[in-house]
Amino acid sequence: MLIGFFFTLKDAKIPVSIKEFLMLLEALQKNIASTSLDDFYFLARIIMVKDEAHFDKFDKAFGLYFKGIDAIFEKHPEIPLDWLKKRLERELTDEQKAAIEKFGYDKLMDRLSELLKEQKERHEGGNKWIGTGGTSPFGHGGTNPEGIRIGGKGGKRSAVKVWEARAYRDYDTERELGTRNIKVALRRLRKFARHGVAEELALDATIQATAHNAGYLDIKMQPERKNNIKVLMLLDVGGSMDDHIARTEELFSAAKTEFKNMEFFYFHNCVYDYLWKNNQRRHAEKIPTWDILRKYPADTKLILVGDATMSPYEVLQPGGSVEYNNEEAGATWLQRLTNTFPKHIWLNPEPEGLWEYRQSIAVIRQLVSNHMFPVTIEGLERGMQLLSK
Numbered sequence: 001m002l003i004g005f006f007f008t009l010k011d012a013k014i015p016v017s018i019k020e021f022l023m024l025l026e027a028l029q030k031n032i033a034s035t036s037l038d039d040f041y042f043l044a045r046i047i048m049v050k051d052e053a054h055f056d057k058f059d060k061a062f063g064l065y066f067k068g069i070d071a072i073f074e075k076h077p078e079i080p081l082d083w084l085k086k087r088l089e090r091e092l093t094d095e096q097k098a099a100i101e102k103f104g105y106d107k108l109m110d111r112l113s114e115l116l117k118e119q120k121e122r123h124e125g126g127n128k129w130i131g132t133g134g135t136s137p138f139g140h141g142g143t144n145p146e147g148i149r150i151g152g153k154g155g156k157r158s159a160v161k162v163w164e165a166r167a168y169r170d171y172d173t174e175r176e177l178g179t180r181n182i183k184v185a186l187r188r189l190r191k192f193a194r195h196g197v198a199e200e201l202a203l204d205a206t207i208q209a210t211a212h213n214a215g216y217l218d219i220k221m222q223p224e225r226k227n228n229i230k231v232l233m234l235l236d237v238g239g240s241m242d243d244h245i246a247r248t249e250e251l252f253s254a255a256k257t258e259f260k261n262m263e264f265f266y267f268h269n270c271v272y273d274y275l276w277k278n279n280q281r282r283h284a285e286k287i288p289t290w291d292i293l294r295k296y297p298a299d300t301k302l303i304l305v306g307d308a309t310m311s312p313y314e315v316l317q318p319g320g321s322v323e324y325n326n327e328e329a330g331a332t333w334l335q336r337l338t339n340t341f342p343k344h345i346w347l348n349p350e351p352e353g354l355w356e357y358r359q360s361i362a363v364i365r366q367l368v369s370n371h372m373f374p375v376t377i378e379g380l381e382r383g384m385q386l387l388s389k
Helices: 003-011 018-029 039-048 052-066 081-091 096-098 105-117 177-185 203-212 239-258 289-295 312-316 331-339 350-356 359-367 377-388
Strands: 137-138 147-149 159-160 192-201 222-228 230-236 259-268 301-306 346-347 371-375
Touching: 003 052, 018 039, 039 052, 052 377, 137 331, 147 301, 177 239, 177 377, 192 359, 203 289, 230 239, 239 259, 239 301, 289 331, 301 331, 301 377, 312 331, 331 359, 331 377, 346 359
Parallel strands: 137 147, 147 159, 230 259, 230 301, 301 346, 346 371
Antiparallel strands: 192 222
C-alpha cells in the first residue's frame, strides 16, 4: 500500500526512510486521517518531511502521484458558498451570469467526480470535459465563474478550488534567499547564554521555591537568554558588487536582526590594510585592518561577503589594488584574518555554476580554506553549520 508514493518521494530527493513510511501506514490503520486526501496530505507531510526546506518538493511529488484522483476535493470545502456567491455577483456581468451554468459548490464536486470516471482523453475547449480553454468548470485557461483549476496557471482567478497548489515554494533549498528565509537560515548559528540584569520569570525556580516555602508564592527572576554569538561581517561594495546590491542588503538586514553582537566593515574587491564604516567617507575615515585583528577575540565568527570577481593580481600582488598602491598583497591580509578568526566563511552572491570560470574566485576559495558558500538557502545553512561547530 502506497509503496509507489514512497518511491515518488525518494525520486523527488526528499530524505524519507522506511521507518517513517511504516509510521504513516500505522497512522492510516488507526484512522488518524479521514477519507479526505487533503487530510492525508497533511498527515503524510507531518510524518515524512523533517525539514520545511522540502515542503515544495513534497507538494510537487504529492501532486505527481495523486494527480487525477477525485478524492482531492472535499465534500465540505472550507470556503463558504455565500462568500463565493457575493464575489461572483460583484465580478460578473448579468450576461455572463446568464450565459454560464453555475453548478453550485456541492454539485460542482459531484460533477467533477463523474467526469474523472468518464473522460478518457485530453480535451481542449468546450463547456463540459476537463481540459483547457472553453467554459467548462474544470481544467485551466478557460472562463467559468465557479471553476476548479486542474493543472496549468491561473489567469482569471475564478477557481474555487486549485489542484496542485504549491504553498511552500519559497522553502526550496535551491532558491535564492529573501529576507525572511535569510533569517531562518541564520538562526542555525545560535548559542544562547544568560547575562545582564534579572528581568524574566524563572518558572522552574519559582515553582521549586514556592514548594519549599509551604505553598506561599516565592517569585524568582533570571537574566534573559540572548544569543551570545559574536559576528564580524566584512562586505565588498562597489564595482561588480553593484549587481548584487539588493541581495546583499537583504543579507545585511537579516544579519543585523539576528545577531545582536555583530560588527561590520566595508572593503572593495579584496581586503587590504584598511577598512571603513561609511561608504561616503571611506577615504576620510579609514580603519586600519590591524586594529580589527587586535580588537576582536578569536572566537568571533568572521563572515566575508563578496563576489570575489576581480583580477587575480588584486589578490596576489602588492600594489594590485585598483584604487591605491597597497604595500602588501590582499592574500596576505586574508591569511591574517582567517588565522586570527578560525571560524570563518565567505558568502558569494554569484551563482555557484559560474565560480569555475572566475580565476580570482578559485584563488580566494583556497585562501579561505574552501569555506565559500553561495547565497542560497542551502548555501547559507551549510555556512552557518560550519561556523557553529
